[in-house]
Amino acid sequence: MKKLTYTMENYLEAIYVLSLEEEGARVSDIAKKLGVTKASTNSAMSTLAEKGLIINEKYKKVILTPAGLELAELTSKKHETIFKLLTEVLKVDPIIADQDACQIEHVISNETIEAIRSYLK
Amino acid sequence: MKKLTYTMENYLEAIYVLSLEEEGARVSDIAKKLGVTKASTNSAMSTLAEKGLIINEKYKKVILTPAGLELAELTSKKHETIFKLLTEVLKVDPIIADQDACQIEHVISNETIEAIRSYLK
DNA sequence: GTTTTATGTTAGAAATAACTAACTTTATTG
């Protein structure tokens, strides 16, 4: 599977986080979380559905497929790894660290993520 | 001045690095450094020139303006800081570290950059 | 149960950034 764009990874992660509280995620909530319009979100949902990462039935909640869940979890774990490095090693303020992790997780290589994990052990 | 896009920040940084060796940077070298075509680079040069960050005379080398130099130096220093953390502390392969630094430098907060600098001392 | 509000969808437009291909100018070299 071709690598997701930064944008699509963000949408997927938003769906994942929103789905932790209840089954599926609403277009409005995803849009609000990411600070974009519902129209943009809808367009993104089509893209993610085409890639088989979500199930997107009209007027229904967006649901992650197993493949989508797996990818979203990977991103989420990256986030945690980066967050730990920033807070525990570099002593960055947790609020700032969380914001930074949210950006860095989309651009960092697997090699570097693995290096951080080794270092943290 | 409106914040530069990641892409433009990258072009500016490439010009800066190439200008360290000789006066100005060539379109071909910028293109090669960033892995894009000369056409794409040319288009980007127009954008940077419009913003007053470079001087871009036809068929001549690209030169940073004082404003462009200042911005590029800021980005470059961030890059160096991140690169050091990745290679010296986390033992990431230098080639990977450089690629990652090139992405992270555009999204990382000043707070975290300062935290890394403190840590490296 | 109709009306109102919230939510979801679609179409069309704009901005960004990349590409290929054709062409022009400058530099190199024989």
Next chain:
DNA sequence: CAATAAAGTTAGTTATTTCTAACATAAAAC
């Protein structure tokens, strides 16, 4: 200095991502 190679430019296309505005459907409130 003419021929060739390298570098730079331009035009046109494609993909991504966003937006606004208009419209459709679902949920809520009265």
